Amino acid sequence: MDRTRLNIAVGIFVILGVVALGYLSVQLGQVSFLGSRGYAVTVDFPSVGGLKAGSAVEIAGVEIGRVESIGLADYQARVTLRVRSGIKLQEDAIASIKTKGLIGEKYIRISPGGSDKIIQPNGRIREVEAPVDFEELLSKYIFGKV
Amino acid sequence: MFAHALALVTALLLVGHGPDRAWAGAPTDQLKAQIERTVKILEDPELKKPGKQRDRRAAVRQVANDIFDFSETAKRSLARHWAARSQAEREEFVQLFGDLLERSYISKIELYGGEKIKFVGETIEPDGAIVRTRLVTRQDTEIPIDYRMHARGDKWLVYDVLIEGVSLISNYRTQFNKIITTSSYQELVKKMKSKQEEFIQEEKRTSQR
Numbered sequence: 001m002d003r004t005r006l007n008i009a010v011g012i013f014v015i016l017g018v019v020a021l022g023y024l025s026v027q028l029g030q031v032s033f034l035g036s037r038g039y040a041v042t043v044d045f046p047s048v049g050g051l052k053a054g055s056a057v058e059i060a061g062v063e064i065g066r067v068e069s070i071g072l073a074d075y076q077a078r079v080t081l082r083v084r085s086g087i088k089l090q091e092d093a094i095a096s097i098k099t100k101g102l103i104g105e106k107y108i109r110i111s112p113g114g115s116d117k118i119i120q121p122n123g124r125i126r127e128v129e130a131p132v133d134f135e136e137l138l139s140k141y142i143f144g145k146v
Numbered sequence: 147m148f149a150h151a152l153a154l155v156t157a158l159l160l161v162g163h164g165p166d167r168a169w170a171g172a173p174t175d176q177l178k179a180q181i182e183r184t185v186k187i188l189e190d191p192e193l194k195k196p197g198k199q200r201d202r203r204a205a206v207r208q209v210a211n212d213i214f215d216f217s218e219t220a221k222r223s224l225a226r227h228w229a230a231r232s233q234a235e236r237e238e239f240v241q242l243f244g245d246l247l248e249r250s251y252i253s254k255i256e257l258y259g260g261e262k263i264k265f266v267g268e269t270i271e272p273d274g275a276i277v278r279t280r281l282v283t284r285q286d287t288e289i290p291i292d293y294r295m296h297a298r299g300d301k302w303l304v305y306d307v308l309i310e311g312v313s314l315i316s317n318y319r320t321q322f323n324k325i326i327t328t329s330s331y332q333e334l335v336k337k338m339k340s341k342q343e344e345f346i347q348e349e350k351r352t353s354q355r
Contacts, residue, residue: 132312
């Protein structure tokens with residue numbers, strides 16, 4: 001009798017553990033279970049320099065989506081964003097790749113525009129700012145002289 | 147026979163209808179012409195003489211007015227705060243913004259000393275174009291400068307400039323947004339006006355000396 005109860009208790013504990021582990025991995029891995037919530041928007045950057053799939057997309061520091069995938073199109077980086085539905089992006093919004101802090105991870109900052117035209121799902125953000133490559137800048141101004 | 151006629155009609159329609167397509171290469175050509183005009187003004191020995199500084203600047207501003215769409219730049223910089231402005235406020239803002247750009251950039255252009263400009267490419271899209279250039283300094287350092295342009299009638303006008311990938315509109319948009327959200331639009335206008343006043347006073351003092 002006692003034996004069975006102990007077994008059940010252990011069983012429940014193990015199941016709870018597995019559920020917790022599953023939850024943790026989904027949270028940490030930033031996997032969205034329900035597949036694609038929100039809508040997709042593409043952005044072409046001359047370079048993405050360290051941006052990864054899963055990186056955050058922010059407006060005013062608030063996360064409004066994530067980078068879904070990064071591919072190459074015509075020797076430019078084509079980034080597909082998954083933006084939360086309900087967030088409207090104007091046609092003249094600017095997408096910039098920024099760094100959190102001085103050496104932190106890269107994310108995409110969107111500065112909202114003022115146009116009446118809204119970017120439709122699967123549309124494209126035309127205005128972009130590539131990340132500033134500090135090493136390149138430094139070398140340019142230090143070693144510029146030939 | 148019918149197919150031929152159809153092809154001809156379609157071709158004519160396309161030519162007649164698509165200034166963007168028919169004008170391939172136009173953004174670069176138009177930008178180049180204006181940049182050459184600017185360089186000519188800057189290298190004009192007559193305008194280099196002391197006391198001619200004002201004429202020189204006015205001439206440069208004239209060129210800038212011909213190739214830049216200041217009202218579009220102002221509108222995009224103000225972004226979502228633009229919609230809340232009245233017609234009169236918008237006109238005033240475009241004027242103030244033009245002055246701000248003149249103060250910040252046209253006065254710097256006088257430092258020009260024979261730098262070269264290379265045109266490296268252009269991309270034309272249905273609703274705009276990017277012209278990529280490189281400014282080659284005397285030390286042979288290349289600074290990428292991209293111009294974002296859009297067509298207005300048969301003219302291509304610049305509305306954004308990206309230096310080393312940093313956008314002019316993005317820069318001002320962030321600053322304006324910060325000022326407007328932390329204080330008010332009126333505060334921003336007051337700030338811009340007083341800066342312009344200061345600049346005019348400064349100008350007077352230097353020209354009297």
